[in-house]
Amino acid sequence: MSSTVSGKSGTWRNWAGNVTARPAREVSPASVEELSDVVRRAAEDGLRVKPVGTGHSFTAVAATDGVLVRPDLLTGIRRIDREGGTVTVEAGTPLKRLNVALAREGLSLTNMGDIMEQTVSGATSTGTHGTGRDSASIAAQIKGLELVTADGSVLTCSEKENPEVFAAARTGLGALGVISAITFAVEPIFLLSAREEPMSFDEVTSSFDELVTENEHFEFYWFPHTGNCNTKRNNRSAGPERPVGALRGFFEDEFLSNGVFQVASQVGRAVPATIPAIARISSRALSARTYTDIPYKVFTSPRRVRFTEMEYAVPRAALVETLRELKAMVDRSRLRVSFPVEVRTAPADDITLSTASGRDSAYIAVHMFRGTPYQAYFSAAEHIFTAHEGRPHWGKVHTRDAEYLAGAYPRFGEFTELRDRLDPERRFGNDYLRRVLGA
C-alpha cells in the first residue's frame, strides 16, 4: 500500500498529498470476524471507523480521526464461479492483483479506469470508471456485496437479496458499512485493439457523437493553450495479439508520459510563462500508434507524475458545449495549465449515487501538477460544470454540498434514508460525508 503513507508521526496522507488525517488508531483485520470486532470495539470506545484503500482519492472521503481500517490483510480471491461468470474477492484486493489473477484464469473485467493501483472496495466506493459506450463503471460490474454494518453484523446484498442496499452500497462512499468482499461479473478474457491518434480540438468536438457511437471505448485528452488533442479508441478484436513493443512502450509510456512529462511539469511550475510552449510540444510528442492486447494492458498505464484532479460528469449531450466553454475560459484567462484535460463517457447505470445514475454521461477531468495552485482553475471549471448539471466524482476535488447534490441526484433521499437506517449514529461518518450527505 505504498501510496498511503503512515509515518512515525501517525499521520495518514493520500496519494496526492493534499489530504492528511490523524487517526486515533490503525487496525489491519485479517477476516470478516476481526472486522466485525473492530467495528464493535470502536463503538464501545465511542470512536468512528473508516476503511481506506490505497489513498488515491483527492477528497477527504477516506480521512478519519477515529479507527483507520487498513485493507492489507483482507486480500485475495475467495471464489471463482465459471458457470455464473463471477469472481468473489476480499475487499482490500488491489485491482492490479485482481486483473493479473483473472488473466491467469482466462477471465477479465469488462471495463476499468486508467490505473489499477486502487483496492476493489476503494475504487468502487467512489464510482471509479473508465470510458465506455455500453459498459459502465467498475461498481456497475458488481453482482454481490458483503459488508459489516454499524452494529458489527454481516449483511449480504445483490439484485435479489436486500436490493435497496445493493442499489446504494455499490458506490457507498464508505458511508453504509465496511465492505468485506465483492462479487464481480467476469467474462472470458478478450483482446482489445487500441488506436491512439492526434486530432484537432475542432475535429474531435464536431465528431464527438460519431466517435462515441462507433467505438466501444472512446476517450481523448485536450491540451490547454493549444487546439490539439490525443484520442484513444479501444475496440474488441479477434487478434492476433500485438502488444506495444518493449522499447517503444518504455520510450512512450515511461520516458515521455512519465519521465519527460515530470520534468516539463516542474519547469512549468517554476516558470508558468513556459507552459503554453510546453503544451504545444507535449501535445505533438506522442505519435499515432495501434496495438492489441488483453484488457487491463490496454485500459491502464502507470501514472507516476503526481497531480491534483477535479472531475465532473455532465449529461452526455452537454459534453461538447461544456468543453468549448472550458476552452474559452482558459483562453481568455491568465491561467497556465500544464496538464491535459481528459474526456470519457459512460452509459446510464442503476446505482443510487453513481455519477452516471440514470443518465448517459460524459466526464471532464481537469488536473494540475502537484504543488501548483489549482484553486482558481478548478473553481472556474467547476462553475462551468455545475451550470450543466454536473455531478462531481466523489473521490476528486470539488466544493459541492448536500444541498447541491440533492438536486443533482434524483435518488439522493433514497441513499440518506438507507444511511439513517444502517448507520444512525454515524459510526462511518467523517467531515467529508457530513458536507456531501448532510448531518
Ligand SMILES: Cc1cc2nc3c(=O)[nH]c(=O)nc-3n(C[C@H](O)[C@H](O)[C@H](O)COP(=O)(O)OP(=O)(O)OC[C@H]3O[C@@H](n4cnc5c(N)ncnc54)[C@H](O)[C@@H]3O)c2cc1C
Ligand atoms: C493516479 C490516479 C488515477 C486515477 N484514475 C481514475 C480513473 O481512471 N477513473 C476514476 O474514476 N477515478 C480515478 N482515480 C480516482 C480513484 O480511483 C478513486 O479516488 C478511488 O476511490 C481510490 O481508491 P482507493 O483504493 O485508493 O480508495 P481510497 O481513496 O483510500 O478510499 C476511497 C473511499 O473508499 C472507501 N473504502 C475503502 N475501502 C472500503 C471498504 N472496505 N468498505 C467500504 N468503504 C471503503 C473509503 O472509506 C473512501 O470513502 C484516480 C486517482 C489517481 C490518484
